[in-house]
Amino acid sequence: MIIAADSQALSERLQALRAQNTTVGFVPTMGNLHQGHLSLIQQASNATDIVVVSIFVNPMQFAAHEDLDTYPRTLEADFSALRNVRVDIVFTPSASDIYPHGSNNETAIHVPLLGDALCGKDRPGHFDGVCTVVYKLFQLVKPDVAVFGEKDLQQLLIIKKMTRDLKLPVDIQSGATKRAEDGLALSSRNQYLSENERALAPLLWQTLQHSAEKLTASPANDARPILIAARKTLEQAGFSVDYLELRAISTLSAAHDATQDCALFVAARLGQTRLIDNIQILAT
Numbered sequence: 001m002i003i004a005a006d007s008q009a010l011s012e013r014l015q016a017l018r019a020q021n022t023t024v025g026f027v028p029t030m031g032n033l034h035q036g037h038l039s040l041i042q043q044a045s046n047a048t049d050i051v052v053v054s055i056f057v058n059p060m061q062f063a064a065h066e067d068l069d070t071y072p073r074t075l076e077a078d079f080s081a082l083r084n085v086r087v088d089i090v091f092t093p094s095a096s097d098i099y100p101h102g103s104n105n106e107t108a109i110h111v112p113l114l115g116d117a118l119c120g121k122d123r124p125g126h127f128d129g130v131c132t133v134v135y136k137l138f139q140l141v142k143p144d145v146a147v148f149g150e151k152d153l154q155q156l157l158i159i160k161k162m163t164r165d166l167k168l169p170v171d172i173q174s175g176a177t178k179r180a181e182d183g184l185a186l187s188s189r190n191q192y193l194s195e196n197e198r199a200l201a202p203l204l205w206q207t208l209q210h211s212a213e214k215l216t217a218s219p220a221n222d223a224r225p226i227l228i229a230a231r232k233t234l235e236q237a238g239f240s241v242d243y244l245e246l247r248a249i250s251t252l253s254a255a256h257d258a259t260q261d262c263a264l265f266v267a268a269r270l271g272q273t274r275l276i277d278n279i280q281i282l283a284t
Helices: 007-018 035-047 075-082 126-141 150-165 188-192 195-200 203-217 224-237
Strands: 002-004 024-029 050-055 089-091 145-149 171-175 240-248 262-270 273-281
Touching: 002 007, 007 024, 007 050, 007 089, 007 126, 024 035, 024 126, 035 050, 035 145, 035 171, 050 075, 050 126, 075 089, 089 126, 126 150, 145 150, 150 171, 150 262, 150 273, 188 273, 203 224, 203 262, 203 273, 224 240, 224 262
Parallel strands: 002 089, 024 050, 024 145, 050 089, 145 171
Antiparallel strands: 240 262, 262 273
């Protein structure tokens, strides 16, 4: 496993490997790696000859009041975890390497509609930061395949659209959400939860599952009563719900029933920790 600490070192390493006519898989991360990340890396490993993983806490996707300064940075532990899977290059750039003029003074990429809903509405500019850094990383790594998790389904759909619209020669693959035994989706931010909050957190997934079962049982029925009941369940348990919405997967437009391929999206806070999750409901 080679560690490339800047874009020049990355370019040199990749040039040598690409001379062997190999395919490159890429998994971008912000570090603090868990089994969810490792499963995406394994998927990239299965699909390509060379695997590149980036670890970069991207300042452009954090608002001023968010947790950029306190986001977990566990580089040595991440290196140890990556040695247990097949990774050829770990790219660990600095912010000045990615944003030489500062992240506030760089050209940004905006994906309209998809990027303006849900987390895009609650966190203005967030997906502009995500798209901009992913585009920059694609230009540096030049992957044949990139793997993103379904845990952030909105992000996955946005990256797919950006790649199509900008005609980037990258195959975007999705990896299934990895969960703890009690159903909570794995996330680097789960460690912010107190003991009591962690015990309550699985209710988020349980509520999504219960709501999806009702929607699937009567797909033509109005979804609003089910969504209202689900929100009430979470709020009464102590969650502060940012959104809980049914959206068409193709456009992220509001869905009023489950007669098309759609997903139930939720973002909710326990204490200071914001959790997101989703469940897909495919029309039969």
